[in-house]
Amino acid sequence: MDDSTVERTGGLDADALARRFDADRGHLRAVAYRMLGSLSEAEDAVQETWFKLSRTDVSGVANLTGWLTTVIGRVCLDMLRSRGSRREDPLDHHVPDPIVHVPGAGDPEHAAELTESVGLALLIVLETLAPAERLAFVLHDMFAVSFDEIARIVDRTPAATRQLASRARRRVQDATPGPGPDARRQREIADAFLAASQGGDFEGLLAVLDPDAVLRADGGVLLAGTSKLVHGAEAIIRQAVMYASFRKASLSIVVNGQPAVLSVVDGKATALMAFTIAGDRIVQLHVLADPDRIAALDIPQEALDRAVYPD
Structure with a gap:
């Protein structure tokens, strides 16, 4: 120089x-x-x-x-x-x-x-x-x-x-939603939602969802038909198909500092669900199912191999 x-x-x-x-x-x-x-x-x-x-x-x-x-x-x-x-x-x-x-x-x-x-x-x-x-x-x-x-x-x-x-x-x-509880309590609420959805427990889902909760699902270009915005706890509960992949092997993760779960099929990540929790209820659900963006997450294979099936 x-x-x-x-x-x-x-x-x-x-x-x-x-x-x-x-x-x-x-x-x-x-x-x-x-x-x-x-x-x-x-x-x-x-x-x-x-x-x-x-x-x-x-x-x-x-x-x-x-x-x-x-x-x-x-x-x-x-x-x-x-x-x-x-x-x-x-x-x-x-x-x-x-x-x-x-x-x-x-x-x-x-x-x-x-x-x-x-x-x-x-x-x-x-x-x-x-x-x-x-x-x-x-x-x-x-x-x-x-x-x-x-x-x-x-x-x-x-x-x-x-x-x-x-x-x-x-x-x-x-x-913007209000503040949520501590990280441990947020994970408990997210796990309770997953357990209730896997077991078809309508009352259990109502117990953890805010009545005005919002579900946002993004399937990208390849899965555009799965993209939707759903308002209200009861309407979200009716979207049972959205949670089907999370009834398979899943991995507990943290997304932007908040609890989330990754669906894993045949050792590969297929979808992600993240929770926004305010007070003691889930106020937003964010589902990312876009295959291209999921593949770009670059999750270590060792972690994907630790995915577990629900009881």
């Missing part, structure tokens, strides 16, 4: 610049995941941010992490706007990409960064926001970026940007 390039990159050579970027990679991935709800698109956004860094004069940048945060915000905003014009899957039953942790199998290096305070229910609400609203809310409320900085990304005044975040915040607060 010649002297002019070292000066342009703030005195860092190529290896040092790459190490400096890697130090912020987890943070940038977390920003992008909240913005996009897609793990693959989040990785694309991180890579594009690296390209922009490598081509930009950052010698005068005092806070490189802050600079990278605004850059990836702009990249994600462009991706959201492009996605809106070509989206194929209806938002009403779309399930964002889950981040899966298999207890006992070790966490991915960045799992904690991605899952902290970002359950599937919140990601679903974020999907309903306009791109600029989502950006303003995510960057300001989740990552403490100033409205002055966000305003430059969305090409609005700071006051107008503050209004974007305020509208988004109201939407999020109105639509």
Whole structure:
């Protein structure tokens, strides 16, 4: 690297610049995941941010992490706007990409960064926001970026940007479920639902489902006929076919910090059901049955081999 390039990159050579970027990679991935709800698109956004860094004069940048945060915000905003014009899957039953942790199998290096305070229910609400609203809310409320900085990304005044975040915040607060019990109790409730569904126990299901619970099932393109949005506990219970695969071998997992179960057939993952629990009831069920996205979860075979059949 010649002297002019070292000066342009703030005195860092190529290896040092790459190490400096890697130090912020987890943070940038977390920003992008909240913005996009897609793990693959989040990785694309991180890579594009690296390209922009490598081509930009950052010698005068005092806070490189802050600079990278605004850059990836702009990249994600462009991706959201492009996605809106070509989206194929209806938002009403779309399930964002889950981040899966298999207890006992070790966490991915960045799992904690991605899952902290970002359950599937919140990601679903974020999907309903306009791109600029989502950006303003995510960057300001989740990552403490100033409205002055966000305003430059969305090409609005700071006051107008503050209004974007305020509208988004109201939407999020109105639509996000309340807090749930501790992790152990949440797993007990999820297991009770599974046991009742496997045993055809109607009363048992009513006992753990909130009367206004919502089931969201996403079969993707290949299983589009299974995609649906179901409102109300009794209507959910009538969807017995949705739980058929979970009566086979299954594996208890954690998805975005919340209890979930993975259906396993012939040593392969086939579907995922995640639970959002508020108070002491299940308020949302998220079923992902899209074969392509299930295959992309990359669950260790050792974990899949530990799947058990119901008693």
